[in-house]
Amino acid sequence: MAPASVSEMKRPPGDPAMSADEAVPADAMPAGAAADPDVALMLRVQGGDETAFQELFRTFSPRVLQYARRFVGSDAQAEEVTQDVFVQVFRFRHRYRPQSRLSTWVFTIATNLCLNELRRPERRLRVDIWDRRRDTEERREGPQLADPNAWTPEEGAATRELARQLEAAVTALPPKQRAALLLSRVDGLAYRDVADALGCTEGAVKALLFRATQSLKKTLREHL
């Protein structure tokens, strides 16, 4: 998949207008940033530490892959997007500013690449065998929940069905609503961070989330 061009990408927060060659001055780092292990990791990547990049990949790729799966609705495309995300993270590593959370920056890139993927015309012609392959246990019984002990067995079965319906309904949302909804669930991103990632205002994020939840509730009315 062709990576998004720099100009096409929304600018991640933290003054991304500067050139890729500019390095982050140490004294420009906010006090809390040095204590954030993600920021420290990214600073090592910026400093040319090869092992730090692998560490960064292992830290973020499970969440990025899952996010991309839900966003583009295909495992194969999600893997392509995930690769592209980390290549972009590496290419534009000098643009990251420790003033913003690393996850916000990474998911901004992921969101833009997912949106690009959805816009690709050949996407409509592609036959995804992943959906047939996965039409097994997970499809029949619904996705595994993060904390199955939170529900009784009866509640669990209903909740799993709801989760399965919910996964499908999220994939059917318009891309911007989907992005806002998924970003607000990922890594506890605050609305302000979601707004940064989508390049809009917090008010717009609230509106997107309202429309998204209304649409989901309408689809899942019988399960709620």
Place this chain on the structure above:
Amino acid sequence: MRCRRAQQMMTTAVDGELEPRRRRALDAHVAACESCRRELAATERMLSVLEALPMEAVVAEGLEQATLRRVRLAAAEEEERARAKWWRAWLPVPAVALATAAVAVLAFGVLRYSTGVSGPSGVSQSPGSHQDRVARAPAAASTPSPTARAEAPKAVDRPNEPPSELTAAPDKFMNLHILRNLEKLEHFEAIQTTTLDDEPATPGGDAQPSNG
């Protein structure tokens, strides 16, 4: 507060992003409105299930390897670009040096040529030199006098004092490029009688002056 407005605030309230003043207003409305209470409960349940969905996927070893391979390629490209940038930065230096050297050689050549031609060295004294010819030309065209011919070498000896012929008719002795190369021209004799302002007064009529 109206039900529609209350519903608009529900997701924000469940996410804990609603300002305290609005949250109080919403709570007050929900306490009094049965349908909004049900709506809020549905929103809470849906978002709790959404948050309970796994947020992480299992990343295959192959995906990690493929990504790292692409990153290594990107790093190599970056290095190459940096090297090319270095060359581009230093390229003007030899170019300027070469250009300076070329100008210096040219200037030296011109200087040597001009001093060799107008100076008292043997070059200008040779019988075939163009200055001699130019000096002789008007003399031959007007009144050929032996004194004029004798004065021409004197003018060369004292370049600050032009010969009398030159003072009398300076336009005939203009140091034009064409005049320096007259001996190379095929119809030199015809050109000798030509001035810049006039049409060529060629004896044979077929010889055309060169425009240099």
